Amino acid sequence: MIKVGKLVMATMSALVLGGMMPTTANAARWHSGTPKAIRGEFQAKRTGAQGFGSRYSITRNQFVIGISNMPTEFINHLKYQKIGNHLYRVKGHVKKNGMVRFSHVDFSVYRKGKIMAFGDFAYYKRHKFAKSQYARQVKGYRNGDAIFK
Secondary structure, X not given: OHHHHHHHHHHHHHHHHHHHOOOOOOOOOOEXXXXXXXXXXXXXXXXXXXXXXXXXXXXXXXXXXXXXXXXXXXXXXXXXXXXXXXXXXXXXXXXXXXXXOOEEEEEEEEEEOOEEEEEEHHHHHHHOOOOOOEEEEEEXXXXXXXXXX
């Protein structure tokens, strides 16, 4: 009987003390790939002497940036972290492609509905998306022109 009483007391004290310990869960941990919320095809408005607006394609494992008159940038080995409502921080490696040299990138992506904004994370921390180009989601392309959703 004494053994059972000691066992019950030890179990109760463990439950009480275990409940008082702070949890170490981190909601903003890094995940691999890209979040489903930002995936899709996007195109920004044409500015200045550009032939077409910047195009962004975001898939599970790759972020592709196509800017008129520049070589396409392929960013892979992606990982992301949610940093706010509709806001993500994404890191990756730029693949060497023509004039584009291999490098590491760290950028922020905002996506709400059919609108997406994209920019360098260091710039975002100071200025938010003040001078970012906003892009709209694209359903497809016909004769080189975007068909918006």
